[in-house]
Amino acid sequence: MESHNNQKKIAVVNDFSGFGRCSITVALPVISAMKVQCCPLPTSILSNHTAFDSFFFDDYTSKMEPYMAEWKKLGLRFEGICTGFLGSKEQIALVKKFLEEFTGDDTMVLADPVMGDYGQPYATYTPEMCNEMKKLVEYADILTPNLTEACILTDTPYKENWEMEEAAQLAEALHQMGADKIVISGIPQGSCLTNLCYEPGQEVKLVSTEKAGPARHGTGDIFSSIIAADVVNGASLEDAVRKAAEFIRICIISSIEREIPMTDGVCFEDHLGELVK
Ligand code: PXL
Numbered sequence: 670m671e672s673h674n675n676q677k678k679i680a681v682v683n684d685f686s687g688f689g690r691c692s693i694t695v696a697l698p699v700i701s702a703m704k705v706q707c708c709p710l711p712t713s714i715l716s717n718h719t720a721f722d723s724f725f726f727d728d729y730t731s732k733m734e735p736y737m738a739e740w741k742k743l744g745l746r747f748e749g750i751c752t753g754f755l756g757s758k759e760q761i762a763l764v765k766k767f768l769e770e771f772t773g774d775d776t777m778v779l780a781d782p783v784m785g786d787y788g789q790p791y792a793t794y795t796p797e798m799c800n801e802m803k804k805l806v807e808y809a810d811i812l813t814p815n816l817t818e819a820c821i822l823t824d825t826p827y828k829e830n831w832e833m834e835e836a837a838q839l840a841e842a843l844h845q846m847g848a849d850k851i852v853i854s855g856i857p858q859g860s861c862l863t864n865l866c867y868e869p870g871q872e873v874k875l876v877s878t879e880k881a882g883p884a885r886h887g888t889g890d891i892f893s894s895i896i897a898a899d900v901v902n903g904a905s906l907e908d909a910v911r912k913a914a915e916f917i918r919i920c921i922i923s924s925i926e927r928e929i930p931m932t933d934g935v936c937f938e939d940h941l942g943e944l945v946k
Contacts, residue, residue: 674746678706679897680771682764683753683890684729685711689718690934691887692754692783696894699937702944703898708745710736710767713756719792720886720932726793730760737767747776749901751893752805754783756793761801768808777900780809780848781893785817786884788827807847811906813893815854819843831856833865833875840867852910854892855884864910874907878914881921887934888917895944916943 679700683692693709700707710733716725750771752764772778782802784794799821806812806822819839820827823846833856840851844867851867861877868874892913899909920935929936 673743676706677704677748677901678708678745679749679751679901680708680710680740680745680747680767681751681753681894682710682712682767683751684713684715684718684756685709686715686718688716689721689886689932690937691718691890695887695890695934695937696751696753698941699891699894699944700898702941703895703902704945705749705898705901708740708747710740712754712760712764718886718932726756728756728760730757730763733760733763733767737763737770741770745771746773747771749777749779749897751779751781751897753781753890753893754791755798755802758795758798758801761798761805764805765808768805772808777810777897778808779811779813779893779897779900780805781813781889782806782818782822783889784821786815786889788817788820788829790817790821803846806843809848811850811852811896811900812843812848813852813854813889813896814843815889816856819853822846829857833858833863833873836865837867837873840865840873843867844869850906852896852906854889862914864914866906866910868906876907876910876914878918881918882925883931885921885924885929885931885935888921891917891920891935891937912944916940919943 681696714727823842853865863877866874895913896909
């Protein structure tokens with residue numbers, strides 16, 4: 670029988686940045702390449718992301734409720750919901766409403782608490798917003814903070830060097846706050862970057878890849894999109910994290926070869942075919 674729900678779908682609650690390859694503009698191609706239908710709910714519209722010196726920013730908060738209401742009328746159900754960059758404190762309450770209305774028994778919620786990097790919050794993230802983000806943690810089946818975000822969420826002072834045992838404690842604290850599984854991404858370990866995968870009742874798993882070059886914008890969004898689509902397609906968390914980390918590594922190598930500016934994200938377009946296999 671014909672239905673809007675005959676193909677797996679992931680709703681992506683994130684911003685639309687026209688330049689800089691992040692959020693919706695990477696989630697759409699990546700999730701689609703992995704054969705899952707991607708349905709974006711924009712949180713804000715930007716000319717380019719906030720790490721550029723100047724950007725146009727249009728908060729979409731007031732438009733989100735009528736937008737969600739139409740999806741409700743269509744009877745859309747999602748196998749996955751991903752949340753990312755949020756534009757205002759009020760918006761976080763709307764995202765909670767979205768999660769409450771659209772999360773069914775079989776919906777995997779991946780919350781990427783996009784708030785900052787290198788120990789610093791992003792330009793539009795006020796301390797109040799960072800505090801509100803803590804409330805989204807409890808909705809997460811999978812939470813994917815980097816070290817900066819894990820520290821902000823757990824009120825832990827940020828530092829450069831982390832023992833794996835300490836990172837595991839951050840993950841445990843985030844689990845206590847209500848997230849089920851946690852991936853702390855991009856932990857520097859010598860020449861490698863390690864992703865720590867925490868699943869309740871299991872030993873922590875470490876997925877390490879050789880560091881290909883300095884971190885680039887938008888890679889966190891590629892990371893969470895691949896994990897979401899792979900898990901919705903039935904992969905284990907550890908396998909999904911490995912696929913995401915390896916994909917980003919090859920994208921960084923290409924971006925260095927092509928001399929892509931650090932702000933511009935990675936030239937993932939060269940490698941999308943790898944995800945289709
Ligand atoms: O990739 C994270 C991200 C997403 N969206 C916007 C951003 C950033 C990081 O700077 O500015 C608008």
